[in-house]
Amino acid sequence: MSEFFQHLVNGLSLGTIYALIALGYTMVYGVLKLINFAHADVFMIGAYTGLFSARAIGGEGEGSYARAGAVLVISMLVSAGLGMLIERLAYRPLRARPRLTALITAIGVSFFLENGAQLLWSPDPRRFPRLFESHTFFLGNTAISSMQIIAFLVAVAMMAGLQYLVFRTRFGLAMRAVSFEPSTAALMGVPVDRTISITFAVGSALAAGAAILFGLQYPRVEPFMGLMLGLKAFVAAVLGGIGNVPGSMVGGLVLGLAEEFVAGYGLSSYRDAVAFAILIAILILRPEGIFGRSVAEKV
Amino acid sequence: MQIVRAWAPVAITLAILAVVNVLLPSLNEDYRVHVLLDVGINVMLAVSLNLVNGVTGQFSIGHAGFMALGGYTAAFLSIRLAAYQLHGVPDAVSQGLFLVLALVVGGMVAALAGLIVGLPSLRLRGDYLAIVTLGFGEIIRVLIENTEAVGGARGLSNIPPWAGFFAVYAGVFVTLLCSRRLLASTHGRALLAIREDEVAAEAMGVNTVGYKVRAFVVSAFFAGIAGGLYAHYQTNLAPKSFTFIRSIEIVVMVVLGGMGSISGSVLAAVVLTLAPELLRALDQYRMASYGLMLVLLMLARPSGIFGTREIWELWPLRKKSKPDVDRELARPAGSP
Numbered sequence: 001m002s003e004f005f006q007h008l009v010n011g012l013s014l015g016t017i018y019a020l021i022a023l024g025y026t027m028v029y030g031v032l033k034l035i036n037f038a039h040a041d042v043f044m045i046g047a048y049t050g051l052f053s054a055r056a057i058g059g060e061g062e063g064s065y066a067r068a069g070a071v072l073v074i075s076m077l078v079s080a081g082l083g084m085l086i087e088r089l090a091y092r093p094l095r096a097r098p099r100l101t102a103l104i105t106a107i108g109v110s111f112f113l114e115n116g117a118q119l120l121w122s123p124d125p126r127r128f129p130r131l132f133e134s135h136t137f138f139l140g141n142t143a144i145s146s147m148q149i150i151a152f153l154v155a156v157a158m159m160a161g162l163q164y165l166v167f168r169t170r171f172g173l174a175m176r177a178v179s180f181e182p183s184t185a186a187l188m189g190v191p192v193d194r195t196i197s198i199t200f201a202v203g204s205a206l207a208a209g210a211a212i213l214f215g216l217q218y219p220r221v222e223p224f225m226g227l228m229l230g231l232k233a234f235v236a237a238v239l240g241g242i243g244n245v246p247g248s249m250v251g252g253l254v255l256g257l258a259e260e261f262v263a264g265y266g267l268s269s270y271r272d273a274v275a276f277a278i279l280i281a282i283l284i285l286r287p288e289g290i291f292g293r294s295v296a297e298k299v
Numbered sequence: 300m301q302i303v304r305a306w307a308p309v310a311i312t313l314a315i316l317a318v319v320n321v322l323l324p325s326l327n328e329d330y331r332v333h334v335l336l337d338v339g340i341n342v343m344l345a346v347s348l349n350l351v352n353g354v355t356g357q358f359s360i361g362h363a364g365f366m367a368l369g370g371y372t373a374a375f376l377s378i379r380l381a382a383y384q385l386h387g388v389p390d391a392v393s394q395g396l397f398l399v400l401a402l403v404v405g406g407m408v409a410a411l412a413g414l415i416v417g418l419p420s421l422r423l424r425g426d427y428l429a430i431v432t433l434g435f436g437e438i439i440r441v442l443i444e445n446t447e448a449v450g451g452a453r454g455l456s457n458i459p460p461w462a463g464f465f466a467v468y469a470g471v472f473v474t475l476l477c478s479r480r481l482l483a484s485t486h487g488r489a490l491l492a493i494r495e496d497e498v499a500a501e502a503m504g505v506n507t508v509g510y511k512v513r514a515f516v517v518s519a520f521f522a523g524i525a526g527g528l529y530a531h532y533q534t535n536l537a538p539k540s541f542t543f544i545r546s547i548e549i550v551v552m553v554v555l556g557g558m559g560s561i562s563g564s565v566l567a568a569v570v571l572t573l574a575p576e577l578l579r580a581l582d583q584y585r586m587a588s589y590g591l592m593l594v595l596l597m598l599a600r601p602s603g604i605f606g607t608r609e610i611w612e613l614w615p616l617r618k619k620s621k622p623d624v625d626r627e628l629a630r631p632a633g634s635p
Binding site: 034035090093094097098099100101102103104105107108109110111112113114115116118119227231234235238269270272273275276277279280283284287 | 356358360419426427429430431433434435437438441442444445543547550554583584586587589590591592593594596597598601
């Protein structure tokens, strides 16, 4: 039974990271109907930014919460800028083109970022610094680290912030309007370009947040780290109903738990296949996701 | 006479291939021959993927998975077949027959996977389908990595070296011939109709579901054959050579050459395979530039360099005009 709880804790902590990345996919999909393949690589750049800024701020080992907070903010800002840049240079000029064009572009951007990072920073994995001291608590036989608790709380705070942003602010209203019908939103005075740009910024910042939380728990940074994580987060977004913010959070948690339990109960080598099996099952059985509504294809 | 006329080009091509095969130095001594075979494999992969991505307009990014399935199945089979020999025929003939058998079985297994991947395309379009093909490709790789019978993550070695220049280029020839004939047939026209406007095609009585699945099956079959040939001149296979990155390389060839142009795919496959070999210094930047190339192409010329035309339909060689499908391809989404 203690083993079960241990997997539950690990699954939740992995799941929140998936959920944070999934939110970026879902937001961009909501406004542009585009799977932003490059989102996973914004996550990767966020992790590298965290690594370098932590080194710049202070030496290895002397961790503090202030330093962790500074690293988190720097990484989120850099990634937000990158996300806006990608949107401006690669996606905006193609907005009127067929969706296939945008999809190929997104794959291209992703491939460019991954391999560019490999050229710049070599393919060798690097160790993510310990930003603060972590203690391990025991609840019965279940180990929980303060790192996991803090990561979980930060992630929940970010999601709550996003929920507020989308449903309680003018920007959120604009975003939902663009998502619903961009041309009508434009007629009603919504600055469509700016809204989409900010959507990318927010999604990318969340990805960077996820990257720092991920780096704290799995301290290994490499150019292709985003690939698999990003795909799984995308599955989480589809699972919850893509375009649906709370759905993506639930999808992330479900996926994290599913993966930990499959890995924990003797099938660890199939870990990477779990997400795709779930994806195929959900697409065949309920393509609109758990919380999504089915939308008729426009002709 | 009809039969002679239909089969003469086939016989002539095979004869030429056989002659070149004799003149070429043997495989394991010459690096250039190895590159030549790589070119052939990539041509097969690009042309077969073009049937789905370019001709039918259903974006698939898991081609390496089909290649892996075909390659592993064929290799697994021929390792066992290598212990036998047909009586009363020369070694070369017996090996050739075994190779063909292994390749066809490998192709069939890949085609079966293509059928399974094609089925979700009944319900999914565009981006979702792309992700599902990617997922299938990755699942295939994970399954191979976990199958001890084919060496697991270590890979499969001691595959009999049965495929040389002749086998690979006969494969290229058959792939080209089949896609060319397919495009000129009713089936090919239906596939093109689906790419241009799926709803209109459906309304005109095209069985879009059936044709999309068929395109996947045929494409996967040839990818499987290509994988089998690859296995038989590499003589070893590793799951890590069939990742997402391999699939993207093939996608780049199709997109660069032109979405729907067979000769474009061939040319792009040849150029993109040879360029890094000729310019060693470039190799480092190859992958990053693939990404940039996709982005720039989509910005400047979304239907690829040759668009939907074949190379001989371009300006200096063109005899009669053809409606400009490129412009049609680039029309905004949602417009009628």
